[in-house]
Amino acid sequence: MRCRLHSADGTVDAVPAIKSRRAPTKGDQREQALVDAARDVFRDKPISQVTIDDLAGAAGIARSGFYFYFESKQALLAALVDQRLAEADLEMAEWLASDGLDRGALRRGLAGGLARWKIDGRWLREAFITPDPGPEVRHVRDRLLDEGCTLFSKRIERDARAGRTVVGPPDLLAKMAMHLRSMTFADAYADPGAYDEDELLDTLTDAILRLVYGATPGSVQG
Amino acid sequence: MRCRLHSADGTVDAVPAIKSRRAPTKGDQREQALVDAARDVFRDKPISQVTIDDLAGAAGIARSGFYFYFESKQALLAALVDQRLAEADLEMAEWLASDGLDRGALRRGLAGGLARWKIDGRWLREAFITPDPGPEVRHVRDRLLDEGCTLFSKRIERDARAGRTVVGPPDLLAKMAMHLRSMTFADAYADPGAYDEDELLDTLTDAILRLVYGATPGSVQG
DNA sequence: CAGGCTTTTCAACACGGTGTCGAAAATAAA
């Protein structure tokens, strides 16, 4: 019996990666194939229009076979998000670790995120923006968002201790900054032609700095 | 034949209010009853779980009768949004019309919005945050959002001409501010206990001012 | 208020996606 990730009581069975130390069985491969196929399928059409059949078909199994691996479309999306977002943590790591405002590091981090969203925006926004994705997605989402906010929050506090002006409660500011980021990326995905990418990144970078620390050095940007 | 609002080619049949000057027929009443009932139903459970039967039932007609008035759940939601959001324009009107930063006016406007979201947050976020609501909702949403952004944008430009520092392209800043607002309200709805309302409003108000104009007067707020 | 017209109502239907079950097939272990 498969279908892990969410056990009955809501807790998560840790890493959904290949269990401990064991030759990857046929099933493990299929499960991974399903996740990989899902990435493509979710890219191509609105999540609400994706059927179990699409997902199973893309991974080369029958529809009813799908349920052996995941409980629902949302559960699969949750697994996808979980897998693909370890890398995302790294994007922001540089800036989060840096000292002072370090506009360059922040901008680089955001640029990385934007690049990701330009490719996988469709399911990323389903996962991070949709108000009410299923319980599985909500669970993963909340975890990732909390992690992000906490890290961000800590950095803000650290800056405050170092004498920088910080204008507002760090946790609120962190959450607002995260929202600003995702919404901006989502917009950029939804209407790729509408924005000049560099201008967008500059504006977003400065907006976040201004949001958290007040005026930025060299306010008006070309 | 009813089912207006969206005519075939995508244009909207102007005001969905009672047509011109004519006694409200039985059908007009039902249509309104449906919209009113929808507000309650949409408040009570996730939109995705609301069935046509729920909506029809709440308005006292059979499920199949629903389709005489609206093409889908989303079409009804679009009508609801359209009706209920004339008032929302007024909320922000004071600040949009005012001169200078006028923190007070902005905060009052935001407070009005927050109050609205605390009641109707469930369907408001379905309408304004969900990445991919149906075409009908998207249509109304885009119209309202564009209106808002344009007004906001104009105010920023006006301020810039009046000599105020404005840091970034007005249209981008306006959109960011709008996003910040809805996401913050959405959070407040999702988890009412989590925030101190006054603190939230203060933080949001200052955040927006900082976002658009750089540092605010009296930065750190109690 | 009778007639003919339009508007409104709804039961019955066809369709498509979901999720379950259990028996067969494939795979791994002994």
Add this chain to the structure above:
DNA sequence: TTTATTTTCGACACCGTGTTGAAAAGCCTG
């Protein structure tokens, strides 16, 4: 090879959607 376990999938029951066509209710106008 034999046995146990994992994996696959056809067949089924269920539920929500959207359509249709005919009956009922509403609304004129003479």
